[in-house]
Amino acid sequence: MISATRKWFRRNRTNFAIGAGVLGAGYLAGQYVLGKLNEARQRMSDERIAKENLxxxxxxxxxxxxxxxxxILPTATENILEAIPVEQVLDELQKHKAERLARSVGASELASSVAPSVTDDDNKSFQSESFAHASQVTVDSGSGTGSAEGAEATASGTEKRPKKSKAQLWNEMKISSISRAFTLLYTLSLLTLLTRIQLNLLGRRNYLASVVSLATPSQGTKINLENHDDDNFEHAYGTDFETNRRYLSFSWWLLHRGCMDLMRKVQDAVKEVFGAVNPREEMTLGKLSELTLEVRKKVEGATEEERRTKKWLPYLLPSLADESYVLRESGMDPASSTTPPTPSLRRLVDETSDLIDSPAFTHVLTLLLDAAFSHLIDIRLAQQAYKIQPPLPTTSPSNAAVPRIQDVTDAVESSEAKAKVANALAVFCKQAHAIGSGAENEYLAAVESVPSLEAFSAVVYSSNFEFELPEVDVGAGPTGAASQVRMPESRPDTAGGLAAEVESGFESAWGKAEERVRGGAEA
Structure with missing residues (x-):
């Protein structure tokens, strides 16, 4: 029995060897496949976590x-309010009224014999809706006499100021109140885009630095307790904190110089468009919207080509000759220092300049201005000057694109509603403070509700990872960003163009960072 079994094994030893080899190979192949599956699963999990972290x-x-x-918006607001003191013009108008009342026979005879004029109503609207103090207008005989005596004392003094007529004051009030509100809208929109570019560029550097830090193998058994999260202020924007501070200080130019240059351009446009408008006349909301659009065309460009080629860079960033001046004025450099920007700072400023000059920037800025001006004209002016209530929002998304007959009728009636221009000027005067407010700013909320703003920010945040140089040496790279910014070459017609660019860049950001790390390790 034993001998027969031995002979059987001897006769089939080849088959046993082949079977054992097949089983072993199958086992090894299975382990290899399982290992690859686990590796792919781990890699997918890491990528998902990385994308969520991004x-x-x-x-x-x-x-x-x-x-x-x-x-930082209140800084620009203070400069613009100081440059266009609408309230001082209002004070002069109220003094004119007080002097006219003082020259009358008496308060009782005036009340019984003189009917209120259109100009009186206009003054009352400013008194109730502007920021002037009620004590600046006095109608009793004693205070009126005091005002007359003060005027005579000024006339008899050695220093005489040219006294403007009521018509001149109203014209100045008209130009100043409209120009101030429009300038603040432009400043708010430009400041929003500039801040998005700056902080997203620094956020990209911080993210890449964290990827490099996590991907770099630890040396020895040293325990690193360094916090790389966003709540660590010292590492909030990368490790080169001083460079980042100097880079952010370039917003000083828009807050102090750019907004003033923009104010003068807006004033010229307002004078040309609204110069012939009489504050006493009545104007429809549709006509006011048309005049506002004319002002925007003169500032931004009348045609598509003019708007696309409009240069906003001089309002946002200083020239090369003024960079040291901005750093000194913002407190980043000593008063006597003329140190040129470092290569890292130079790269950030150059890329910011390229982004501002890109077609996408102009497209998004136009959308932001559309939202800001619409909120001012179609909502605030319509409610406060024309007493038009905004339409109720539609509750059915399927019918949102189909206007109802009642909505169309209301829109026609709203565009034909009339109000005195003086009433609209009072709203412009009041809304200027709301536009430049540093807390609960409804105009900033309207601007940030534009979808293309977040899409543009995502493009800035996720592009050019391969050109970013963190604090570790990962190989030589270009020193400038003038030819490396990959923005859409043509102007997107809708937010979909930016969204497509975001999807291609934002999703591949982690892969670009990993490739950058692997390239540095191989070097």
Missing amino acids: RRRFEQNQEDCTFTVLA
Whole structure:
């Protein structure tokens, strides 16, 4: 029995060897496949976590942009309000009225014999809706006499100021109140876009630095307790904190110089468009919207080509000759220092300049201005000057694109509603403070509700990873960004063009960062 079994095994030893080899190969192949599957699963999990981390950082970055705009906007607002003192013109108008009342026979005879004029109603509207103090207008005989005596004392003094007529004051009030509100709208929109570019560029550097830090193998058994999260202020925008501070200080130019240059351009346009408008006349909301559009055409460009080629860079960033001046004025450099920007700072400023000159920037800025001007004219002026209530929002998304007959009728009636221009000027005067407010700014909320703004921010945040140089040496790279910014070559007609660019760039950001790290490790 044993001998027969031995002979059987001897006769089939080849088959046993082949079977054992097949089983072993199958086992090894199965283990290899399982290993590859686990590796792919782990890689997919890492990529998913990395993308979620990227999106979390991006969303936090956009919140930081909102708080930053609210923090620095009052600086520009103060400069513009000081340059266009509408309230002083209003004080002069009220003094004119007080002097006219003082020259009358008496308060009782005036009340019984003189009917209120259109100009009186206009003054009352400003007194109730503007920021002038009620004590500046006095109608009793004693205060009126005091005003007359003060006027005579001024006339008899050695220093005489040219006294403007009531018509001149009303014309100045008209130009100043409209120009101030429009300038603040432009400043708010430009500041929002500039802040988005700056903080998203720095956020990209911070993200890439964290990827490099996590991908770099630790040396020895040293435990690193360094916090790479967003709540660590020292590493909020990368490791080169001083460079980042100097880069952010370039917003000083828009807050102090750019807004003033923009104000003068807006004033010229308002004078040309609204110069012939009489504050006493009545004007429809549709006509006011048309005049506002004419002002925008003169500032931004009348045709599509003019708007596309409009240069906003001089309002946002200083020239090369003025960069040292801006750094000194913002407190980044000593008063006697003329140190040129470092290569890292130079790269950030150059890329910012290229982004501002890109067609996408002009397209998004136009959309932001559309939202800001619509909120001012179609909502605030319509409600406060024309007493038009805004239409109720549609509750059915399927019917949102199909206007109802009642909505069309209301829109026609709203465009034909009339109000005195003086009443509209009072609203312009009041809304200027709301536009430049640093807290609960409804105009900033309207601007940030534009979908293309977040899409543009995502493009800035996720593009040019291969050209970003973190603080570790990952190989030589270009020193400038003048030819490396990959923005859409043609102007997107809708937000979909930017969204497509975002999807291709934002989703591949982690892959670009990994390739950058692997390239540095191989070098």
